[in-house]
Amino acid sequence: QKEVEQNSGPLSVPEGAIASLNCTYSDRGSQSFFWYRQYSGKSPELIMSIYSNGDKEDGRFTAQLNKASQYVSLLIRDSQPSDSATYLCAVENSGYALNFGKGTSLLVTP
């Protein structure tokens, strides 16, 4: 069974701080990794994708990938209350299917 693991949280950070979200996966053959954000009562939306080891930055978001450790992370700098949501880590699974973690709930407090 291919697994994607995330701490459920909630992770609480003060406004302006860095939020660090982590994810581990079991399938060493996985090549594509994604972070989706899901607001309560809404559908998931893609915020970052990463395919090679290292860091990828997009605005306030940085995704980090370490395939040797089977570890993906998402950093959110200058966290805002509007970032409060559930963050889903997703790993490509056998082509054209994503294996999702159960998500980490993030709460940014003013």
Add this chain to the structure above:
Amino acid sequence: KAGVTQTPRYLIKTRGQQVTLSCSPISGHRSVSWYQQTPGQGLQFLFEYFSETQRNKGNFPGRFSGRQFSNSRSEMNVSTLELGDSALYLCASSLATTPAEKLFFGSGTQLSVL
């Protein structure tokens, strides 16, 4: 450009009944995927269709089936409903020229089985 449209938004059924959910992808997207979301299991992959062909299927019983039409619209069917089928069913579309394409999700169909 219209997003992914799922109908109906809410459904209430009783055990043993069957249900059909509909999904219209973003114009130009030929891939449609279906996911089940529950509080306990999170998002789980059901199946993916591209140009009317199922390319991948998740680990769900045969009561769950789907199809895609020539206009890329897709339906999924659940027969002999069980209480555990109560969930949010999400459809996602993508260009899917590669496995790593971005998925665009619809608002989902909330199914309650009584």
